Amino acid sequence: MTDTQPASAPPPTRTLARRIYAILLLAIGLLLTVGGIYLLSLGGSPYYFFAGLAVAISGALVWRGDRNGARLYGAMLIATLAWSLWEAGIDGWALMPRLVGPFIFGLGFLLPAISRGLTDHNAEPRSWQGWRGFGAGLGGALILGLLVHIAIGGDLPDPMFQTGTTTAAEIAADNPIPTDPRAGEWLHYGNDQGGSRYSPLAQLTPANVAGLEVAWTVHVGGIVGNPMEKLEVTPLKVGDSLYVCTGYNDILSIDAESGQINWRYRAGVDQKKVITAVCRGVAYYQVPGATGLCAARIIGTTGDGRLIAIDAATGAPCPGFGTNGQTSLFTGLGKVDAGYYTVTSAPTIARGKIVIGGSVLDGQYWGEPSGVIRAYDAITGKFAWAFDMGRPNEHGEPGPGQTYTHSTPNSWSPMSADDNLGLIYVPTGNSTPDYYGGKRRPFDDQYSSSVVALDANTGAVRWSFQTTHHDIWDYDLASQPTLVDIRTSSGIQPALIQPTKRGELFLLDRRTGHPLATVEERPAPQGGVGDGDWLSPTQPFSTGMPSFSGPAFRERDMWGLTPLDQLYCRIAFRKARYDGPLTPIGPNRPSVVFPGYVGGVDWGSVAVDPVRQLMIVNSSRVANLDQLLTRKQADAAGIKPYGQGHASNIAGAGAQEGTPYAADVRPFFSPLWVPCNKPPYGMIAAVDLVTRKLVWAEPFGTARGSGPFGIPSLLPVTMGVPNTGGSVLTRGGLAFIGASQDRGFRAYDTATGKELWHAVLPGGGNATPMTYWSAKSKRQFVVIAAGGFVYLGAKQSDAIVAYALPRSAAKKP
Numbered sequence: 001m002t003d004t005q006p007a008s009a010p011p012p013t014r015t016l017a018r019r020i021y022a023i024l025l026l027a028i029g030l031l032l033t034v035g036g037i038y039l040l041s042l043g044g045s046p047y048y049f050f051a052g053l054a055v056a057i058s059g060a061l062v063w064r065g066d067r068n069g070a071r072l073y074g075a076m077l078i079a080t081l082a083w084s085l086w087e088a089g090i091d092g093w094a095l096m097p098r099l100v101g102p103f104i105f106g107l108g109f110l111l112p113a114i115s116r117g118l119t120d121h122n123a124e125p126r127s128w129q130g131w132r133g134f135g136a137g138l139g140g141a142l143i144l145g146l147l148v149h150i151a152i153g154g155d156l157p158d159p160m161f162q163t164g165t166t167t168a169a170e171i172a173a174d175n176p177i178p179t180d181p182r183a184g185e186w187l188h189y190g191n192d193q194g195g196s197r198y199s200p201l202a203q204l205t206p207a208n209v210a211g212l213e214v215a216w217t218v219h220v221g222g223i224v225g226n227p228m229e230k231l232e233v234t235p236l237k238v239g240d241s242l243y244v245c246t247g248y249n250d251i252l253s254i255d256a257e258s259g260q261i262n263w264r265y266r267a268g269v270d271q272k273k274v275i276t277a278v279c280r281g282v283a284y285y286q287v288p289g290a291t292g293l294c295a296a297r298i299i300g301t302t303g304d305g306r307l308i309a310i311d312a313a314t315g316a317p318c319p320g321f322g323t324n325g326q327t328s329l330f331t332g333l334g335k336v337d338a339g340y341y342t343v344t345s346a347p348t349i350a351r352g353k354i355v356i357g358g359s360v361l362d363g364q365y366w367g368e369p370s371g372v373i374r375a376y377d378a379i380t381g382k383f384a385w386a387f388d389m390g391r392p393n394e395h396g397e398p399g400p401g402q403t404y405t406h407s408t409p410n411s412w413s414p415m416s417a418d419d420n421l422g423l424i425y426v427p428t429g430n431s432t433p434d435y436y437g438g439k440r441r442p443f444d445d446q447y448s449s450s451v452v453a454l455d456a457n458t459g460a461v462r463w464s465f466q467t468t469h470h471d472i473w474d475y476d477l478a479s480q481p482t483l484v485d486i487r488t489s490s491g492i493q494p495a496l497i498q499p500t501k502r503g504e505l506f507l508l509d510r511r512t513g514h515p516l517a518t519v520e521e522r523p524a525p526q527g528g529v530g531d532g533d534w535l536s537p538t539q540p541f542s543t544g545m546p547s548f549s550g551p552a553f554r555e556r557d558m559w560g561l562t563p564l565d566q567l568y569c570r571i572a573f574r575k576a577r578y579d580g581p582l583t584p585i586g587p588n589r590p591s592v593v594f595p596g597y598v599g600g601v602d603w604g605s606v607a608v609d610p611v612r613q614l615m616i617v618n619s620s621r622v623a624n625l626d627q628l629l630t631r632k633q634a635d636a637a638g639i640k641p642y643g644q645g646h647a648s649n650i651a652g653a654g655a656q657e658g659t660p661y662a663a664d665v666r667p668f669f670s671p672l673w674v675p676c677n678k679p680p681y682g683m684i685a686a687v688d689l690v691t692r693k694l695v696w697a698e699p700f701g702t703a704r705g706s707g708p709f710g711i712p713s714l715l716p717v718t719m720g721v722p723n724t725g726g727s728v729l730t731r732g733g734l735a736f737i738g739a740s741q742d743r744g745f746r747a748y749d750t751a752t753g754k755e756l757w758h759a760v761l762p763g764g765g766n767a768t769p770m771t772y773w774s775a776k777s778k779r780q781f782v783v784i785a786a787g788g789f790v791y792l793g794a795k796q797s798d799a800i801v802a803y804a805l806p807r808s809a810a811k812k813p
Helices: 012-041 047-064 068-088 092-110 131-153 442-447 563-575 631-636
Strands: 213-219 236-238 241-245 251-255 261-265 283-286 296-301 306-311 326-328 348-350 353-356 373-377 383-387 416-418 423-427 450-455 461-466 482-488 491-499 505-509 520-523 538-541 591-593 606-609 614-620 624-630 661-667 682-688 693-699 727-730 734-737 744-749 755-760 770-774 779-786 799-804
Touching: 012 047, 012 068, 012 092, 012 563, 047 068, 047 563, 068 092, 092 563, 236 283, 236 770, 283 348, 348 416, 416 482, 442 450, 442 461, 482 606, 491 606, 606 727, 614 727, 614 734, 624 631, 631 661, 727 770
Parallel strands: none
Antiparallel strands: 213 799, 236 241, 241 251, 251 261, 283 296, 296 306, 306 326, 348 353, 353 373, 373 383, 416 423, 423 450, 450 461, 482 491, 491 505, 520 538, 591 624, 606 614, 614 682, 624 661, 682 693, 727 734, 734 744, 744 755, 770 779, 779 799
C-alpha cells in the first residue's frame, strides 16, 4: 500500500478505543452545552455554550472516524486559549481550570489507538496524521506552560494592595542574649497585655534561622479522632516552665529546656456538657508580696463553666480562691443548655482582676445565654463587677430570680488591657441569632461587633467603636485588639488596631476610641432581608489603612479544577445575589458573602513590631453562600436547635428558633469541594504603621494540603490557602507563623517577606506560636501547638513542638 492509498479498516480494539473517546467527548460537550445555555439565560459568558457545542460535534465526528473531529477540537483549543487570556490575563491559577483540562483531554488525539482510526478525504502521510489536526493546539499547550510558569512561579503584584516603604531600618542584633530575664519570657497570651506578639529576643536572625531543628515534642493527649476537640493553645513561659492547656482544659507545666512534663492538673471536665472543646491559653498572676503556695498562680477556665486557680510550681488548687480553687461561671446566667456557654480564650488580668467573656453557641435560638463580661478578684476569686449590655449602669450580680440579659452580644476572643489607662478592651460579636436581627434591642445594636473599652476597676463603659452596624453576617470581632505606641512627628500616639473578619483594619486612639486613620461611612446594599429585619444605610470602611478583604467578585473570577465545575460556580454566582461587600442575606435566593465568616482576619489577630513600627497580617479570602429559610422550610428539613434531636450546623448556621427564619450558611464551593473564587485564598503581608502603607504581600501557604473532596494534592506549589492562627515577631527581624492548611511552620524576613525557613508539623499549626529564652542552654526557642483544624482540612494531632538552633550553633556569652 502506498502513502496515497486509503487505509484499511482499523482493528476492533482501535475502533473500541476511538468510540469510548468519542462518547467521553460527547458527554462533556453536552454538559458544557446545556450548562452554557443556562448560563447564557442568566446573562453569563457565551464561551461554554460554543465550546461545548464544538466538543460535542467533535465527539460525533470521532465516532464516525472523521479526522475533522481532531481539527475541530484543535480549533476549540486555540479559541479557548485566546478567550482565557482575554478573561484572566497571565494569572496562572485563573488559567488552570480554563486550559489544563481541555489540553490534557485533547492529548487523546495523539494516541495511536485514536489517531490511526481517523481518516479523511485528504490522503496525507501517516507521519502527519494527528499533528495536522492538533498541531496548533499542542503549540498552544506549550504557550500555556510558559504562561503558567510565569504566573505561578513569578512574584506578580496583588492589585488590591498599594506598595509602601518602611520607615524603620533593620535593628542590629548586637547582643542576642537578653540581660533582663523577663525579656526571654512570655507572660501573657500575646506576650504583653496589649497582645503585640512581639519578643525582644534576637538570637534567631535571617542569617541563621535556616538552622532551626526540633528541640522537643510533647504529646498532651486527646485530640486524635475527635473533630470537636482542638489544640489551639499559645503557651506561657515563666521562669523555667511553660504552661499549656488542652481542649478539655487540663493544664500542664513543661520544662522549657527539655520538654519534660513537670505536672498535669486534670480539670475533670464533664465532656457531655461541652460541644466544642477549645482552650487557647491560660493566664499567670503573681500575688504582690506573697510567697509560698499560690503566690504565683495559673488561672484557667473549663468548658463546663468553672474559673480555676492553681499553684504555678505544683499544679495544686489554690485553697483561698473560690471554693477549693474554683468559682462557677454559671452564676447569674439562668438556664444554660449543655454546651451553649463556654470560655475558649485565655483570661485577661488587669489591676488585680481576672476578666472573662464567653463563647455562646451560634444561631440556635432567641434567648441563648447572656454575653455578659465579668471580672473576679485574682487572689480570692470573688466576683468584682459585670458589664451586662442590657443594664449597662448596673455592675453587680443579678438579684434572686433574675439573670443577666439573654441574647446579648458576647466576647469569645482574647481581650487586651492597658494597666496605665486602667482599661480593658473587649472585642464583641453580634447577638444571637447571627443572621436575623429583627428581634435585637437598641443595646444589642449599640455594642455588637464593636471594640468596647471598659474601666478595669468598675466595668463601666469608657468608649466603644463599632466595626459593622446591625451585623447580620456573623462578622463578630474574633481578633484580639492589638495595642501599640506609634511614633509621629508630634510625639507618641497610643493606638489600638482592631482587625475584622471583613478584612478592614481600624486604627483607633486607645484612650478615646477616635479613629487615627480615616474611617468612611459608605452607602451599603439594601433590601431583600427577612420580614421584620432592617439594614443600616451605611457601613464603616477603614480607608486610611490597607484593606485585606480581597478583590470584589466577578463572574470571570469564578474558579474550579475543571471547566465543568467552573461552569457550575459561574451559574451559582449568577443565580445568587451579590452587590459587593455586605450583600444582605434574605429568604428569596442565596447571597454571596465575601469575605465569609472565616474570611478576613480571624482569632489569630495581627502582630506588631514596636521598634520597626511594622505590623504583620495573615488573612483569608473565603466566601459563603448564605440564605434564610422560612420556619416552614426549616421544620420540613428537621432543623432544630442543638440538643433537640438534631445538631444544626454549629460552625455558623442554625435553627434560629424563636425568629421567623433559620439560616443555611455554607462555603461557596464547587461540587469538587474547592472554592468557587480563584486563588489566593490566604495572604501574609506587612504594613508600615507610620505611613499606613503596605510594605509587602505574599500568597500564604502551598497546595500541598488542598485538593478535590478534601484529598491533599501534595503539590508544593505556592497557592495561598485559608488559615487560622497568628504570628509572632522578634527583634531579630523574623516573623514565625503556622496557621496554614498545609501543616507548614514558617519563618519570614519581616523586611522583605521572603520565606527563610519551613518545617512540616505533625498536625496543622492552627494556633499562635510563641518564643522564649532558655538560660540553661542559652538558646532561643520557638514553640507552636500542632493540633490542626478539621474545618480547614488540616490534620489533627496532640503535639506541641519546640524548635531551636543546635547547641553548637547557638551563640555563647
